[in-house]
Amino acid sequence: MTVSKKTLAGLSSAVVMASMTFGAGVAMAQDGPLRGNIRVVIGSTSTGGDTYQNSTIVVDKLAEQLDLNMKVDAVGASSAFRTLDRDSRGNTLMIFHDQSYLGYLYGVEGYDNIFEKYTVGPTVAINPGNAYLVPKNSPYETLNDIIEAVGNGEEVRVAIQPGGVSEIGFSALKNAISIEHPGQEDNLVAVNTGSQSDKNQQLFDGQADLINGTVQANEQYTRLPEDDQKAMRFVWLTARQDTIEQAPEEGLGQTTREQLLEYVEPNVHVTMGDDETFTFDKEFFFLYNKDMDPAIVDQIDEALTEIYAEGEIQEVQKNSFFIPNFKPSDEASEYLQEKMSRYEEIIENIQ
């Protein structure tokens, strides 16, 4: 385990070193339509977050495969979209996740319909960590308890970050309650807050009964003793069952895959009506300028196909608790559009 990690770190470091030493001058060795220096902007401003981490993994491999200088810049959603708008030459690419269309569905300023305004590129990975947690001493044992309690008129406050990935699980839960206990869904109250630390703080302060979080950020909190004010417990992972099944067997931290599977469907059932269960996988994909040369789309598709065929990138991704999920552009676009329409229904239902 540690050995393979070391080798991988070594390999990726070699890439970095190589791109730094041989990067002088504009790289001219390419023969494909993609030329010059490529900048990949991401929809997050954090270089410690999952978007950046995942993007660097993919972009490093891509740069090596295409023999180009490529650089990930964490400029944030609004700036990333704007930078992409301005450059149709293919020197600017973007990587983002489901927030890109969820922001639009929730009517957040600065988000447009990505399927109309941009070309949707290949998906590359899933972050399966989107989770909901309660305090360890919470009266609610399972998510079902919460659904029942809300159905019986109890108020349950959920700390989320509004307008996207963090809210979609909340919306689905609300939708499920409106289906199972019509008229009671307003007892599920959103506490709009910001970063993960803000959400945790709401729980510590007793201002929220349930919070949105991630496996990565909250796993250690779930292993604290119950008398610790900070102790939490998972009640729900929104990922699909077969997504979590692809995670490394040792899971994350001290929580094994086996344990994580307890919190996903079908053990946790959030209905969408008609026997359908709501799931949400946070997927990362490329976005391109609409007027960009389609040959570049193909070039990147091909390069990624080769990279994923080699099989090495999957190991790197899994080590960082990402689930490899490569779909070429056309397939990805269709798939994501379908995904969006499912969530659109939920959001419309609860309005």
Next chain:
Amino acid sequence: MESGLSSLLSVSIDFETSHLFFPRIIHWTLAGLFAVILVTRVLPFLAAVTRGERTLPIVGERMDGLRFFGTLALIVAYFYLMTVVGDIFPYTGYGFLFVSMAFVFLMSLMYMHEWTKKSVTIVVINAVVAPSLAWYVLAKLFTITLP
């Protein structure tokens, strides 16, 4: 009494318009302070100006117009051209590199009071070396994106 006080203090913020709540407070504070300043400071000052005891800031002061407006013009041109040139060579930092050289050179010349052969040489060398060094270290060694 108590309930009267607590209802006075209670407030409910609609999330949809919560972005305007704090700015509104700030606007009123600003307006209030401005009114006080207008009465206690600005009006007496203006009166002093009309009596000829004080001069208006900026317009009433002596300034080196060439250097001041030259600086502004140079900076505007610098920022603007950096993007334009940078766009020709996407993400190489050449826009920054070339335009900085011109900018540093021109600004140095403008600020220099006595042009001698020696000082102009120093300026030229500086204009070439400083941007190159910055560009090499930042764009190449540290791969920072530059215009």
Next chain:
Amino acid sequence: MEFLSLLDITFFLLAGFGALVGIIFGAIPGMTATMAVAVCLPLTYALGLHHGLALLLGLYVGGISGGMVPAVLLNIPGTPSSITTTFDGYPMARKGEGEKALKVCVIASVVGGLVSAAVLFLFAPMLADFSIKFSYVEKFLIILLALSVIASLSSSMLIGIFSGVIGIWLSLIGDYSISDGGNGKTRLMFDFMEPYLFEGFSLLPVLIGIFGISTILLEAEKGVKSDTANERIKIGKGSHFSLSIFKGRMTNLMRSSFIGTFVGMLPGVGGSAASVLAYTQEKNLARDSSEMGKGAPQGLIASESANNALTGGALIPLLSLGIPGDSTTAVLIGAFTLQGIQVGPLFIPENPETWYVMMTALVFANIVMFFLMFYAIKHIAKVVMVPKHILYPIIVMMCVVGAYAINYGIMFDVWTLLIFGILGYLVQKVGLEVAPLIIGFILGSQAEIYFVKSLESFGTFSIFFTKSPIAVVLWLLILASVIFSIVMGFKSRAREKMELTQISGSTQTDSGKRHDTNSR
């Protein structure tokens, strides 16, 4: 002591090298500690976790310290947290005491850094539990306390507060950010500005614009006089540095170090608040603080010890809650995630070796920083010998790089430089004050979020008084601070009047940062 086997020569070399590079980054106007850590983050792939952390912690400590150099010598804060260093550092430099000022700063820095490292080492988990007692309400009060410095910082309280509120107003431009829990809607602007101003003005470009570019504009207006003019800084012409400056300043040093550690520890209360808060408290609590803002070493001690204490403080929530305490540690967290290491409440018990390694690197980096800077200062201070016509274009160029790079390449941030350069120029011309304005700007957006969120949660203004004993203590501090500044205001007015009657000449203080022509 298993971890000792992890410490090799490379480890120490990397920490030292990091400190050096960090100092250089911090010392260049516009480049910050955060940036230094961010650009070197990819290198940690190659170095492995422990060596990578040595490098990054070195950069962190060096970068925060390096900020003092341009703050003292050029009146441009090298990093946002060294803003209060300019208040006293630059006036000292104008008196020819640049070298002395820098030495005071270096000593204050190393003490602050080491104190916070000790606190981190001894009390991290305990303090983390304490820090989560601070909810929105208490955080708002902390910000309010820091804002109260505005009143005592300015020569005229009314003008100062007005400038401060303008700063707050400017900070609200843009969206009420979703990532802070807002509703993501924009305000205080016209629709056509939205593509540029959606996220508002970024702090760093505003800071270097208002300090750097406006200084250059003011100089240009005066014709950029040649270097023989007597306002040039004469190195070593003023009084020399000796350790006796610190005599009677130990309380200040310790208090500021603890304030810095404490503010660093609170997630979401930005790093720049640390030095502002320490400065406020020194101003309020010192026996004689009348010289502060005119070139008093005590201001430097407060500012620099607090901003270096930030380093240890900000690592507390990072390592014991998994939550970064400031913007640099937010980047630092990447070093862990990239290596597949989780940070959270169990990080220290589960990774004792990494923990000891980090402590070693932190302490070592502080020591290296001290020796590098203390002995290099004589040479660093010579920056001011460079003729202005060479120096200024380079400053503008480096400000451009810094502004452009801070958010990883956004051109509007460069234009922000110019906008705030001109604004800073106008503000000083009409007699408003820059320092309160910038403090208002730094703290404004946080004040909004904590204020509005507190009210959203509790629905009543009374919560600010009744939330917790901590809130009550904070109110007492705020009250003391306000009363103090009022008393000081009266005192200084009385003194001015006396001087005016004694000599009818000009009593204008040569304070460097104030160009007030009419607010007297």
